[in-house]
Amino acid sequence: MYYGFDIGGTKIEFSVYNTALECVFNERIPVPAEDYEELLDALDKFIFEADKQFECKGLVGIGYPGVMDSETNTLVCSNLPSLHGQNLQNDLEKRIGRDVKVQNDANCFALSECFRGAAENADVAIAVTLGTGVGGAICINKTILSGHNFGAGEFGHMAIPGTMLQRHPELPVTHCGCGGHSCLETYCSGTGLAALYKFYKLHIDGSCSEEQALKGPDIIAAYNANEAVAVKTISVFLDILASALGNLMMILDPDVIVFGGGLARFDALYTKLPEQIKAYVFSNMKIPALKQAEFGGEGGVRGAALLNYK
Ligand SMILES: [Zn+2]
Structure with a gap:
């Protein structure tokens, strides 16, 4: 057992x-x-x-x-x-x-995803959890890559590329709980998405009351309803995530990227993100399968x- x-x-x-x-x-x-x-x-x-x-x-x-x-x-x-x-x-x-x-x-x-889950047939699998924070993991041939300091896969604490600040000059430099600045987690976790929405609400509308400061599922619903601030927020959110995953592709060239956490249900991760990642990798590279975790909680x-x- x-x-x-x-x-x-x-x-x-x-x-x-x-x-x-x-x-x-x-x-x-x-x-x-x-x-x-x-x-x-x-x-x-x-x-x-x-x-x-x-x-x-x-x-x-x-x-x-x-x-x-x-x-x-x-x-x-x-x-x-x-x-x-x-x-x-x-x-x-x-x-x-x-x-x-x-x-x-x-x-x-x-x-778990490597055994009868979304990464079952992958030689190299990357898992990304988009929840309160951004977690990550790398499995090679169904074995966890722990790394020299047990720190392999801590993607949430990679600083986002400088090109992001060039593409979105208004984007704030953030402080992360780890002591770093502009870690991926501060933009692309559920918490980060809410902060990004609040930022763009203030930036576009000039004010953001407590009721207007939407959280994850409400931001996605507003995006699906074509609300301007949500559309801007999600386009930047997806661009940052695409650049981070593109960088990971250039290191590990995985067969699959599996999403978990509360935001993993967001359709655009599977419909829009694959196309957006292409901007950040060699043009001849095929984008790996982007899949939602099968074992969830x-x-x-x-x-x-x-x-x-x-
Ligand atoms: Zn950090």
Whole structure:
């Protein structure tokens, strides 16, 4: 049996998969936000109960919201104090007496798509999550590329190309939570899109009340209804995203780019974006398939379980 945990900012999801990759158990509990021992207690309770229920010693994989310090193997999870600075792998292995694999949650999401998902037949797959932030992951031959600092695939924190500021001179230079400036995430996440809409509302109409400051789904609805500010916002949003994906193509030349997160349902990512990416790559390059993730909300926990799948 394959056990997967998806530890998020508010909940822990636990699933058990059999060798046919069918989910045979799933439960969510609130995540202990402050107390690390309480969090470990919650994990090993799930594990030992599943061992009993399925009469096995399941293989354990965990997805977490952050990055790993490559020198100490401790987790950097600024949004989850109970996990931040802890060596989860070591501590849980000691408690449960077996190996534990841990991975960044975006990497787990991508791995899930490589097994019977949108990236099933891809040698090189890129996954991009457009949610609160912009997450990313690279899988090569169904294996996560972690990188020297466990930082591979952190596309959300690439600075957008200077040509974007040339093409859209009004575009503001932004400050990112990572300490950088004009990171992709500050324009192309759900939060970034809302900020971009507010910016153009002020830029075009001269004012933006609280009710007028639309969020993701409402901006897309306004765009579909041909509202001028939304049309401008989305055209810049897609151009920035196209330039970022074009740059990634020039590095990795992937077979597929899979979108996840709340904005992944936006049609234009599949209808308009492929054409727009062409402006940023060699003219002879074929644009890879752009696909919506097939496992959606389940991807994180499924990918965590798949960390041990051969
Ligand atoms: Zn950043």
